[in-house]
Amino acid sequence: MPLETVAVIGGGAWGTALAQAAAMAGRVVRLVVRTAEQAEAINRAHVNATALPGQALLAGVVAADRLERADIVILAVPAQSTRTLLSGLEPDLLAGRPVVLSAKGLETGTLARQSEILFDMAPEAVPYVLSGPSFAADLAAGRPTAVTLAGDDASATSDLAAALAGPSFRPYAADDRIGVEIAGALKNVYALACGAVDGASLGASARAALIARGYAEMARVVTAMGGSAHTLTGLAGLGDLTLTCTSVQSRNYQFGMALGAGRSTEEIVASGAKLAEGVATAPVAAALAKSLQIDTPLIDAVDAVVAGKADIATIVAGLMSRPLKREI
Numbered sequence: 001m002p003l004e005t006v007a008v009i010g011g012g013a014w015g016t017a018l019a020q021a022a023a024m025a026g027r028v029v030r031l032v033v034r035t036a037e038q039a040e041a042i043n044r045a046h047v048n049a050t051a052l053p054g055q056a057l058l059a060g061v062v063a064a065d066r067l068e069r070a071d072i073v074i075l076a077v078p079a080q081s082t083r084t085l086l087s088g089l090e091p092d093l094l095a096g097r098p099v100v101l102s103a104k105g106l107e108t109g110t111l112a113r114q115s116e117i118l119f120d121m122a123p124e125a126v127p128y129v130l131s132g133p134s135f136a137a138d139l140a141a142g143r144p145t146a147v148t149l150a151g152d153d154a155s156a157t158s159d160l161a162a163a164l165a166g167p168s169f170r171p172y173a174a175d176d177r178i179g180v181e182i183a184g185a186l187k188n189v190y191a192l193a194c195g196a197v198d199g200a201s202l203g204a205s206a207r208a209a210l211i212a213r214g215y216a217e218m219a220r221v222v223t224a225m226g227g228s229a230h231t232l233t234g235l236a237g238l239g240d241l242t243l244t245c246t247s248v249q250s251r252n253y254q255f256g257m258a259l260g261a262g263r264s265t266e267e268i269v270a271s272g273a274k275l276a277e278g279v280a281t282a283p284v285a286a287a288l289a290k291s292l293q294i295d296t297p298l299i300d301a302v303d304a305v306v307a308g309k310a311d312i313a314t315i316v317a318g319l320m321s322r323p324l325k326r327e328i
């Protein structure tokens, strides 16, 4: 099966960066954005001024306002928009083709992972999940970036990784789609928590403890969902948790900092905050953990703070006074 042409759907920061990476890999790329005006503006300036201002795009990135047949389809819209997006696509354009899911979040209401949404909406598509430590600005600028690409067929996943790999982009093939999807969704929840720790000036020790206990919690969720805890030792787990929980560049971390400074979710959103996927995913992850009967005090804490049900001081006091337990 040829892997020459790539359609990236989603004209935000990540879609633009993935389109640029695919062009660097030598693929023929179409970046599918919402309107003809937006496509025209991108093609005229070779810059996506709204999503990645100042980043010149390779001539190989051509924007358009609709999907046409491509060997590889990459979805790069927010996790809560994936179902709506798929409902508007011609199923024939996805059937039998690799569809790479790159959003990091769980769906409100259904608790679905991105590949479960794809299965509902386009059951004949072949799902892959791309996740790992990768800021759009880094990838688009050609700074070294490594991610996990998980798919069900080992050989096809390696072929797809090779088709997308470039001099500065290194996708590692993997087979644990569930583990990679859960890791990508949950790291945003822990990034909110780490941002809140810093916003409330609780110290670097608290933040490191949170990352380690978050990792342990994430392993419990992944295992209960049927994924492998071993996956979390890789880029989609430890890699992305480290990046997002320690970088002011992260939108989830920034949102968390504002929460930690005492602002409410509504105030932060109203002030024009960028997309922070953890905000929608926290309550979904809390509901999922509850349904699986797993103890997830950190996810529950973020859920409570995001919902305005508890302040940071109360949450910290509650976490620190939990009964002592063995670590593992």
Ligand SMILES: NC(=O)C1=CN([C@@H]2O[C@H](COP(=O)(O)OP(=O)(O)OC[C@H]3O[C@@H](n4cnc5c(N)ncnc54)[C@H](O)[C@@H]3O)[C@@H](O)[C@H]2O)C=CC1
Binding pocket: 009, 010, 011, 012, 013, 014, 015, 033, 034, 051, 076, 077, 078, 079, 081, 082, 084, 085, 102, 103, 104, 105, 134, 135, 136, 137, 275, 277
């Ligand atoms: N920005 C980053 O560094 C990274 C982002 N991601 C993930 O990628 C996903 C998208 O994030 P960003 O691109 O950064 O967000 P963004 O806010 O920059 O862009 C989102 C884009 O999706 C478009 N969109 C929304 N609903 C749509 C629909 N129904 N149909 C077509 N287009 C639609 C919007 O118009 C917007 O252009 C998120 O799940 C995020 O976690 C993953 C890795 C890195």
Ligand SMILES: O=C(CO)COP(=O)(O)O
Binding pocket: 104, 132, 133, 134, 135, 188, 191, 240, 243, 244, 249, 250, 251, 252, 253, 275, 276, 277
């Ligand atoms: O997923 C990301 C980096 O791997 C981007 O994180 P933010 O959405 O928090 O900016």
